[in-house]
Structure formats: structure tokens, C-alpha cells
Amino acid sequence: MAAKDLPRVPPTEQPILRTIQAEVSAEQVKRTVTELVGFGTRHTLSETQSDTRGIGAARRWIKSEFEQISARCDGCLEVVVQKQTFSGEKRIPQPTEVVNIVAIQRGTLDPNRYIIMTGDIDSRVTDPLDATSDSPGANDNASGIAGVLEAARVLSQHKFAGTLVYAALSGEEQGLFGGKIMAGIAKKEGWRVEAVINNDMIGNISGINGVTNNATARVFSEGTRFVETAEEARKRRFTGGEVDSPSRNIARYIDKIADNYIPNLDVMMVYRLDRFGRGGHHRPFNEVGFPGVRIMETNEHYDRQHQNLRNENGRQFGDVLAGVNFPYNAKLTSLNAVTLAAMAWAPPPPAEVEITGAVKASTTLSWQRPQGKMAENLAGYRLHWRLTTEPTWTRSQYVGDVTEFQLKNIVIDNYFFGVSSVSKDGFESPVVFPGPAGSFGGYQ
Known part of the structure; x- marks a missing residue:
């Protein structure tokens, strides 16, 4: 890019x-x-x-x-x-x-x-x-x-x-x-x-x-x-x-x-x-x-x-x-x-966060984007990852207003991952871990 x-x-x-x-x-x-x-x-x-x-x-x-x-x-x-x-x-x-x-x-x-x-x-x-x-x-x-x-x-x-x-x-x-x-x-x-x-x-x-x-x-x-x-x-x-x-x-x-x-x-x-x-x-x-x-x-x-x-x-x-x-x-x-x-x-936390990447060299996360007024202040999303033994999120990448992104050469087996939403002013939601374990719920 x-x-x-x-x-x-x-x-x-x-x-x-x-x-x-x-x-x-x-x-x-x-x-x-x-x-x-x-x-x-x-x-x-x-x-x-x-x-x-x-x-x-x-x-x-x-x-x-x-x-x-x-x-x-x-x-x-x-x-x-x-x-x-x-x-x-x-x-x-x-x-x-x-x-x-x-x-x-x-x-x-x-x-x-x-x-x-x-x-x-x-x-x-x-x-x-x-x-x-x-x-x-x-x-x-x-x-x-x-x-x-x-x-x-x-x-x-x-x-x-x-x-x-x-x-x-x-x-x-x-x-x-x-x-x-x-x-x-x-x-x-x-x-x-x-x-x-x-x-x-x-x-x-x-x-x-x-x-x-x-x-x-x-x-x-x-x-x-x-x-x-x-x-x-x-x-x-x-x-x-x-x-x-x-x-x-x-x-x-x-x-x-x-x-x-x-x-x-x-x-x-x-x-x-x-x-x-x-x-x-x-x-x-x-x-x-x-x-x-x-x-x-x-x-x-x-x-x-x-x-x-x-x-x-x-x-x-x-x-x-x-x-x-x-x-x-x-x-x-x-x-x-x-x-x-x-x-x-901040915008609402991402909904329906999912992750794939088993037996691959890269990790892909996807999520749902809110619609209407609740998305008016949304700039995009930030992906987060950390070693499984680390207590807080230590690595991140802002990826813009997309609903899927692949982290190349980052192996899914070695880290925990999450996604946060970011406003145009830079206010950020809590990080959402993929799947039902980390879900904040959907949009209404």
C-alpha cells in the first residue's frame, strides 16, 4: 500500500x-x-x-x-x-x-x-x-x-x-x-x-x-x-x-x-x-x-x-x-x-467480531459496522494484539473504516487479538475480543 x-x-x-x-x-x-x-x-x-x-x-x-x-x-x-x-x-x-x-x-x-x-x-x-x-x-x-x-x-x-x-x-x-x-x-x-x-x-x-x-x-x-x-x-x-x-x-x-x-x-x-x-x-x-x-x-x-x-x-x-x-x-x-x-x-464497540487464521501465516479479523446516526462520528478501527501472557494490549494498528483486515505474518497461535472503534476526534471504544467470550453485544 x-x-x-x-x-x-x-x-x-x-x-x-x-x-x-x-x-x-x-x-x-x-x-x-x-x-x-x-x-x-x-x-x-x-x-x-x-x-x-x-x-x-x-x-x-x-x-x-x-x-x-x-x-x-x-x-x-x-x-x-x-x-x-x-x-x-x-x-x-x-x-x-x-x-x-x-x-x-x-x-x-x-x-x-x-x-x-x-x-x-x-x-x-x-x-x-x-x-x-x-x-x-x-x-x-x-x-x-x-x-x-x-x-x-x-x-x-x-x-x-x-x-x-x-x-x-x-x-x-x-x-x-x-x-x-x-x-x-x-x-x-x-x-x-x-x-x-x-x-x-x-x-x-x-x-x-x-x-x-x-x-x-x-x-x-x-x-x-x-x-x-x-x-x-x-x-x-x-x-x-x-x-x-x-x-x-x-x-x-x-x-x-x-x-x-x-x-x-x-x-x-x-x-x-x-x-x-x-x-x-x-x-x-x-x-x-x-x-x-x-x-x-x-x-x-x-x-x-x-x-x-x-x-x-x-x-x-x-x-x-x-x-x-x-x-x-x-x-x-x-x-x-x-x-x-x-x-x-467514542463510537460503539465493534459488534460480531470474528477471527480466522488457523494453519496460516497471517491473521484476519472481521466485524460489523454500525449504521445511521450511531456511525456519524466513526473514523475507523484499530486492531490490537498481545502475547497471551501479557495483561494489557501492547501492539496495535489503525486500519481505517473497513470491516475486515489481515495482519500479515502475525500468527494467530501466538497472540490474543481484539478490535476497537475510533472516532474522528480520536476517542476509542474498549477493545472487543473475537467471538462470544468478548462480545459487548450487537447494534440496535
Whole structure:
């Protein structure tokens, strides 16, 4: 191919993402965490009628904050309440209404493509059924809700191709009920969910292990899709994909965003759904087939999680404001905001990605191209490959606006491969691994 025939490569640096990173405010985050702690307890079973105490007051305050943010962007956010009554559960013995507060910022080109940021409203102490004791929940998880509100404040000043969702979920401590509600609604309404980024404890820098570190964060992601069929598992056994679910490639995307746009932050990708034997609100989304990950601090302090407020022989227990580092809380919030913006400005991830090349000297990838408005910002595609033992994508080639490309003299047996879509401005989608193991879903 002559030089004049090579596709023009879109820019790889997006200065607007640095602007978004810098606009996230630690003071705004501190204000939100302080306000939420002030409600005394946000236990799912707590008071709902008071204006000053309990989860009902907290929910109404969060809703009013979303509405104020929307007013400042000429009504760009649709603020909705999702709710369902549960009873007879181990941690919800009596009929209780679980309520999510959700703000939706509709995309201009591809409104049915959803990129979702979540945090949890509720808090708890030692006894998971104790709905009356003070349960400040400063880090777990006022820090996550502060991140959701701050990301909405910053990103609502921009317009995006895809739809952004800022979700304050409830019922996490009682059994991930808020996530189940939202995932069910998304499934029923046919949302094309590109990513769920769950934030649960993003404000603590000093762990019970004695380590204080404000420069790392963990991203947890499942390796194989929970909804994988037996036939898909059989195919994966021969073609690979154990570490290339869409959730895992979202984690890689977040890691790259941190490296390129978030000062003094390194992402530790953890190849596990969540902490050992524990759970978070991305899980209900994974369980209905949506890609989702969890962002959180690296060093947890268990004396500040699910504990009654007390002092035992000079040892403080409880999740109070003193345990939150607000600049760090803001740093992880900016990681979310930049990730959301980059994904939403990019075209949709490639669909129907396939690969061939067995017993050949070259590898060929093919994919489906979106049509209509959702392709208006599409410039072309980038192919990626890496050694099978490498954790991140290390090699790539931009191939232009085509739907098939052969990588000559690159043997399929030696690498893992993927495809990403690239906008005219250079915003790139997550990488899609070929076949059902890596699929983000088709176009609608």
C-alpha cells in the first residue's frame, strides 16, 4: 500500500479529557460526603419520613442535587426514581421499599448505548438488621455517591454521542437489591449497556495492613461472562477468552485512562469478580449479561467497615469522616469521569467480531459496522494484539473504516487479538475480543 493510500490516523491525545480531570473538585466531594454522614444512618430499613435522619431523607437530598445539576445544564438530566418492595429476605424480613435515584444524560447520536456509573446510598453497622444506630457510612459508601454526583456535575456541561447514567443505588448492604432493580429495568427496556462502573469505597488511603497509599486504585472484573452458555464455553476452550470478557477489557480501558490522564494514579487490575468471597453492585449487572467492574481503594481498613461506633482500648471503630481522604476520593472520581467521557464520545464497540487464521501465516479479523446516526462520528478501527501472557494490549494498528483486515505474518497461535472503534476526534471504544467470550453485544 502506497503512503498516500494509508488511512489518516485520528489524534491519540484528547486535551478535553485533561480538562475534565482537572474540573473534579475535592471540596465538592467533601461537601457531599459530609451531608450524607449528617443523616445519621442510611440503613435500607431506616427512617423514611424524617427530613433529617434516615435513608428517606438521604434519597430526597440526592434527588434534589441531581435536579439542581440538571437545572444548570438546561434540563440535560432526566432524574428518575426506580423502586421495588422486597420482603421475606434474610436481611429484609419485613416489606421494605428499595429506592434508586438515577440521572440520565441522553446521547446525541446513540441514545440506546448506556455507560453507567454507580454508587450505594445505604450504610450499616455490625448487625446488618440494625436500622437505628448511628451508621455514618462516610467511606462505605458516601464516597461513592459523592463521586457519582461530582461526575454528573462535571460531565453535564458536555454533550456526548452515547448516554451517560449516574446511579445512586440502594439496598446494597442487604443483598445488592438496588442493582437487581436497575439491571432488570435495563434488560426489560432493551438498554445496550456498554459498561457499568461501580464505585464502592473510593475514599480511604490507609489500610489495616499499615500501608498508606494515595497513588493506586483497584479495578475488579470477571474473567468469563456469567451468562456464557455451555457451547460458548466449549468454543472458548479452544480459542481463548478466559481473561477477555467485556468486563475485563473495560478494566484494561480504565487502566489505560489512568496511565494517560490521571496524574499520580496507577490502576491495579484484579482478575476476580470482587474481593475474595465478597460482593458489590456491579454483580447483578454481570448476572444478566452486562459488562461491569468495581473501582475501589487499594488498602481497606476493616475497623471502619460495618462496625458500631466505639472505642475499645484506644482502638477506634466506625466509618466516620476522619477516615476519608477527599483529594483521593476526588482522584478516583476523576478516573470515572474521564473514563465515562472517553467511552461516550467514542463510537460503539465493534459488534460480531470474528477471527480466522488457523494453519496460516497471517491473521484476519472481521466485524460489523454500525449504521445511521450511531456511525456519524466513526473514523475507523484499530486492531490490537498481545502475547497471551501479557495483561494489557501492547501492539496495535489503525486500519481505517473497513470491516475486515489481515495482519500479515502475525500468527494467530501466538497472540490474543481484539478490535476497537475510533472516532474522528480520536476517542476509542474498549477493545472487543473475537467471538462470544468478548462480545459487548450487537447494534440496535
